[in-house]
Amino acid sequence: MKPVELKNGIYWVGAVDWAVRDFHGYETPRGTSYNNYLIDDEEPTLLDAVHHDFVEVSIENISRIIDPKKIKHIVINHIENDHASGFARILDIVPSANIYLTDRGKKGLERFLDLSRYKVSVVKSGDTLKIGKRTLQFIETPMMHWPDSMFTYIKEEKILISQDAFGQHLATVERFDDEFVNNRSMDELEDSVIDYYANILMPYGNVIKGKIEEIKKLGIEIEMIAPDHGVIWRSHIDKVLSLYSDMVDAKAKLSAVIVYDTMWHSTEQMVFPIAKGLEDEGIPVKIIKLRATPKSVAIKEVWKSRGVIVGSPTLNNGIFPSVAEFLTYLKGLRPKNRLFAAFGSYGWSGEAVKELYEMAKAMKLEVFEPGIRVLYKPSEEDLNKCYEFGIAFGKALKEYHAKT
Ligand code: FEO
Secondary structure, rough: OOOEEOOOOEOOOOOOOOOOOOOOOOOOOOOEOOOEEEEOOOOEEOOOOOOOOHHHHHHHHOOOOOOOOOOOEEOOOOOOOHHHHHHHHHHHHHOEEEEEOHHHHHHHHHOOOOOOEEEEEOOOOEEEEEEOOOOEEEEEOOOOHHHHOOOEHHHHHHHEEEEOOOOOOOOOOEEEHHHHHHHHHHHHHHHHHHHHHHHHHHHHHHHHHHHHHHHHHHHHOEEEEOOOOOOOEEOOOOHHHHHHHHHHHHOOOOEEEEOOOOOHHHHHHHHHHHHHEEEEEEOOEEEHHHHOHHHHHHHHHHHEEEEEEEEEEHHHHEEEEEHHHHHHHHOOOOOOEEEEEEEEEOOOOOOHHHHHHHHHHOOOEEEEEOOOOEEOOOHHHHHHHHHHHHHHHHHHHHHHHHHO
């Protein structure tokens, strides 16, 4: 894609990755983009780089605006590889550029690059840099997404460069939120924001909440939020801020998701009467079979649902591997404010349900016990018990939702 002008003299010069489906183990069915930005001011400034596989695309985009050798300043808002692995190539072209990053950014990046060869300045919140007509203000945002992260605010243009925050893993021809909504839909954009938050930022909700409050107190006006992935926000800023406000509090609608896997369909047979019980209690329910669904999608559905019911057969005295993998991933994302229950079939020992509850308790989730277990294959009576289990969980979920 060609460069796209955000405002007079400020350009997106990134790259769209249409093909990526595995983003460090996180499935990205919609691809992604690596966004970086060029300010063509008296002292040309590059904000962030891109993944090293796409750095030539970004350099070509920069070249359509200025000779890349004229870049005077480089701001590194975040050192994760999807952004920072392209810097080595850019620094080959402009080794004399002044580099700005946080202290944690410098300590991290020097593990990958010999920074002693360059002019590096460590910046902190409140520091500014005049580049001509514009002034950059730096705002440290540790854990949004890594300890090194920061935002850069372009004061005169009221543009916030927000690196990972407010991003989406979306490969699109549209660069702005309103274009995407016009050509696609707000529902898809919202779903992408939630998917990204649930899989990338979920563990840091409290930190993000504090940082958003801090930015509000700075009283800075924002006309555009330009993240390092996905579309740039210029028309629906209130919408994405409101989505984040709900997400940092781990809010979810009264709904449930059943996430399961199965060996010989016995655990699977338990799913449908449980779902029917929930439906009859008026709880909207989604069903996710793990081996048929990307893990990231299952995580997103957990994030959207107040109630989480997990089903696993017992295999080798433990949880079925795909379910264990899912829960290990979920545990790292530190979910909260969810009511959990478990079920599953077994042949002789039947430890899986007990272990599922142990994992949920280790995550400090509220649990609805006891779970339900079935020997070998559910009988008619067992299926009725599953239905009653769904009804009982639905009632408990309504109470839990009302009081928390
Ligand atoms: Fe897009 Fe945390 O990197």
